[in-house]
Amino acid sequence: MTTELQDLQAFVTICRAGGFREGARQSRQSASSLSEAIRRLEDRLGLRLLHRTTRSVTPTEAGGRLLERLAPALGEVEAALDGLGSFRDRPAGTLRLNVPASAARLILPQIITPFLKTYPDIKLEIIVEESFVDVLAAGCDAGIRYDERLEQDMIAVPIGPRAQRVATAASPAYLAERGRPERPSDLLGHACLRGRFPSGHTPLWEFEKDGEIVTIDPKGPLLVQISGGVDLAVDAAVRGLGVIHFFEDWLQPYFDNKTLAPVLEPWWQSFSGPYLYYPGRRRLPPPLRAFVDFIRTGPCGSR
Template structure:
C-alpha cells in the first residue's frame, strides 16, 4: 500500500467531489477514460470498490466514503505545502476553486472572472454552481460566494460585485390584460405566480416592505422550476407573475416584453460576498483573487471596501 500513486488518489478525490468521471477529466485536462483507468488501478491496488457506477450516476461506496474522509485533509495539506512555493514565483499559479450561486455565475462573475484570469494567466479557476450554503472546505472549494443572510459568522467575507441588488416583479402584457395589474401586494393572492425552487427543495414566499409596513404573500404557483430560463419563458408566455433578481428581468423590462409589477415595493438588499475560512496560510490563487477584488476599479467592484470584514449574523 505504500506505493499508492498520489496522482490516482488525487484523481479519486476529484471524481468523488464532482460525482462525474467526465467532469473530473475536464478539470484535470484528461479524458474520462483516463480517469476511469486511474480508478481501476487504484481499486485493484486497494482490493475494494470505491465507486458505484451506472449510466446515470457515480456514487461512493462505503469504502470510498471512508477513504475520501481520511484523504481530503492530507491532500489539502499537500496542496498547501506546494502552494507555499508560489511565494518564490513572480506570479501566483495553481487552481482556485469557487462555489457560487446561479445569479452570481450568470450575471456577476463572468466579467470579474475573465479579467482576473487575464491578469493571472497561470491560475486556473474551477467554478461550481450551487444555490445552497455549503461547507467550502468539506466540499473541496477554496472559497464560496453567498449573500449576507447565508454567511456564517466564523467566515471572512469581502464584497464581490454590485453592492446593492434588488428583487423586482414582472409579468407579460398579455397576462396583465387578462388578469389586471395588482396595485398592492395583498392582491397577489388572487394572481398566478412563477416560482423558483432552490436546490434544497425550498421555495420562498414573497415579502414586501415599504414605509415600515411588511407584507408576506404566498402566491398560487402556476409553475415551480429550478431554472430561470424556464421561469422566464413561462412569464413571457403570460402564465403568471415573477419576482426575481432585477438582473434577470432587465432586458425584458427595457424592451417591453415584460411590464413591471409593484415597482414601488421592490426589495433592495446588499450584494454578494466572497467568503472563506480564516486560516493562517491562504492559498496563493485565493490570495490573488482577494487582492484583485479589493483593488479592482474597472467595474462595479469600484465600490468595494479596502478591508475584509467578519460578517456577524443574529
Template sequence: MNDPDLSDLNAFVAITKVRSFRAAARLRGVSASALSEAIRRLEARLGVRLLNRTTRSVTVTEAGQRLLERLGPALGEIAGALDAINSFRDSPTGTLRLNVPTIVAMHVLPPIVARFLAAHPGITLEVVSNDTFIDVLAAGFDAGIRYDERLERDMIAVPIGPRTQHFVAAGAPAYFAARGRPEHPRDLLEHACIGHRFASGVLAAWRFERDGEQVRFTPNGPLVASVMELEVGAATAGLGMIYTFEEFLRPAIQSGALLPVLHEWWESFSGPFLYYQSRTHMPAPLRAFIDFIKED
C-alpha cells in the same frame, strides 16, 4: 514495497472528499479511469484495500480512513510549501476553483473575471454554478460565493460585486391589460404568479416590505420552474407575474416586454460575498483573487 507516488496519494484524497470517482475526475481535470488506475496502483503498493467501490457509492475502508487522517494534513503542508514559492512570481500560476449561485455566475462575475484573468494570465479559473448550499472545501473548491444569510460562521467573507440588490415584481403589458395591475402585495393572491423551485425542492416565497409592513406568501400560478430563462419567457408571454432578481429582468424591462409594479415594496438585500476558510498557507491563485476584488 516501493513508496507510493505523490500524485496517487493526491488522487486518493480527492476521491474521498467527494465520494465519487467521476466528481473527483471533473474537479481534477482528468478521466475517471485515470483515477481508478491511480487507486489500483496505490492499493497494490500498500497491500490493502483503501476504498470500497460499487456502481452507486464509494466508501473508505478502515485502513483508508487511517491513511486519510495522517495524509490530509501532510499533503496540505506540501501544497502550502510549494504554493509559497508561487508567491514569488510576478504573476502566480495555478487553478482557482469557485462554487457560485447562478445569479452570480451570470451577472456578477463576468466583468470581474475578465479583468482578473487579464491581470493574471497564469491562473486558470474554474467556476461551477450551484444554487444549493454545499461544503465547498469538501467538494474540492477553494472558495464559494453566497449571500450573507447562507454564510458559514467559521468562514471569512469578503464583499464582491454590487453591495445592494433587489427583487423586482413585473408582468407583461398584455397580462396587465387583461388582469389589471396590483396596488398592494396582497392583491397578488388574486393574480397568476410564476414560481421558482430551488434544486433543494423548496418553492421560493415572495416577500415584500414597506414602512415596517411585511407580506410573504407562496406564489400560485400556471408555471413552476427551476430555469430562469423559462420563467422570464413565460412572464413576457403574459402567462403570469414574476418576482426575482432585478438583473434577470432588466433586459425585458428595458425593452418594454415586462412592466415593473409595486416598486416601493421590492425586497432589498446585501450583495454577495466571497467566502473561504482561513488557512496558514493560502493558495496563491486564491490570494490573488481576494486581493483583486478588495482593490477592484
C-alpha cells in the same frame, strides 16, 4: 507513496465528478485507469469505497468518511503547490470558485475579464450551484454566497453591489388581460412563476413597504429549479404566462426593452449584497490572495 497519492486523487476526482466517465474527462485520464486506481485502493484498504450502478457512482459509508477527510487534505497539498507561485514574478495557478447562478450572471462578468487580464498566469474555474457547500471538501478555494448562508468560521469579503432588490414583473400583455396587482396579496389571484432550490425548498415571496413586511405563497403554472431554470421562467413571463419575482438586476434588461413591466415596485424588498467567503488560513494560495486583493481594491469589486 506516489502511486498511493495518485489513487487517492483518483478517488476524490470520481466522487466530485459523480462517475468514471466524467471523472476521466475532467482529469484527462482514461476511465479504465481511474477504475484500476480504485481497485488498487480498495484492495489495499480491504474496503469497498464506491457504490457502482449503470447510472451513478456514489461513495459507500466508508468512502464518504474517507472523502470528508481526504478532500481538504488534498486541497492543502494543492495549495502548497500553488504557493510555489509566490516565487514567480506574478501569481500563478488555478483558482476554483463555487458560486450561485445569480453571482455568475450578475457579479462575476464585470470582474473576471479584468482580473484574468491583470493576472494572465492564473486559471479560473467556476462551479455554479445553489446549495451552501464546504468549499474545501468540494475542491474549491472560495465561494460566493449571501450573508444568511455564510458559516461563522469563514472569512467573508464583500463582492459586487452592497444592496440589491427582488423585483416583481409581468408582460404588458399579461397585465392587460389579468389586471395589475395593487398589493402583494393580489398576487394570490394571479398566475405566478416560482423557483425552487435544489434542496427542494421553494422560497416564499416577501415584500416590504414602510416597515410592513408581507409574505405570500402564490400559485402558478410553472415551477423551475433556481439556477438553470431561471431563464426559462423569465422567458415564460415575457411570453405572458404569468408574474415573476426575482433579482432586479436580472430582470432590468427586460424592463429596458419593455418586454416586462414592473409590478408592485414600492413593495420591492432590498437585501444586502453577496460575499466572497473562504476558510481562515494564515497563508492563502497566491491565486486566491490575488483575487481577494483585486476585489478589495479594484474598480469592479464591492460598491
